Amino acid sequence: MRELDETDLEILTLLGEDARRPFSAIAEEVGLSGPAVSDRVTRLQEAGIINRFTVDVDRSQLHAGIPVFIQVTGVDDVDELRARIGDADAVEHLFVSADGAIWFYARAQVQNVRRWLDGLLDEDVDYSVTLMDDVEWRPSLDGTEFALTCAECNNTVDSEGRSTRLDGQVYHFCCPSCQSRFEERYNRLEEGA
Template identity: 35%
Template sequence: MNRLRNEGSDLDAVDLRILRLLAQDARTSVAEIARAVRMSAPSVSERIRRLQESGTIEGYTICINPAALGLPLSAWLRIRPVPGELARVTEIVKTIPEIVSCDRVTGEDCFIAKVNVRSVADLERVIDRIIPYAMTNTAIVQSSPVAPRLPDVEA
């Protein structure tokens, strides 16, 4: 059986199919997955348990449209702390609830953060909390042609 070996990973084609099914809909039942991969439900349950224990599956979630929550404006903030303020900026971005994700990255900027807000004025208030300690560059999201998805990985 083909196995994907990468950074301690030991996934086969069935594991990848299970992951794809769960990524499409985390509420897919074990019975449905078992039928899709042509295995017994107990075998699929065991594989899912193993994927959870190995940290391959970190959790289950839902996708919520921010606009449905009254947050129609999304933006990406590139954040470059001024010298000596990296730790402070890290703590500040952790406390801003409008920042829904933030990655530390290489390059000129140290962070790329996604923000969901009601208005440009709210976006400005978020930026104003950061700019005493960092330079920012903002890109407002017009559309998202690629939804979050699994990378194309072959076993």
């Protein structure tokens, strides 16, 4: 496995700005050929760094509901509520803070936001609603350093590292012994399930 470099970061930044940008246009900006960019993107996908390409729809142009930002506190089962909120069609972004508060941005599809939230949230949680005037989502890779971490020991994976795919999921390892320990434990768990 070759280490990730600044060119990979530039490619990711350009794809983040426009996932439909042709590889030839990216190649001009990063000083590579189109096929070399294609190879790097394929490698980033295989490594699990790029998971999918998507579209960013400006829902305000579609009149798709009332934009709200909601903070939920006093949650007993954060994971259960997070899953329920994440499954709601109107929710676009979901965040969980270190103290267990849930924040989410949604476009409520009804005129009565409180009624919509009462159907979505538990009665015993506290929440606050902020009506949004404008929203701009700008994912950035600034300040990002590439450091794949070993799935077994959490050490940094360097050029001597290895990767493997188990049941469709890519795992990275710093050394063959970490890979072997992880795969043995994974197989034992699979057999016991």
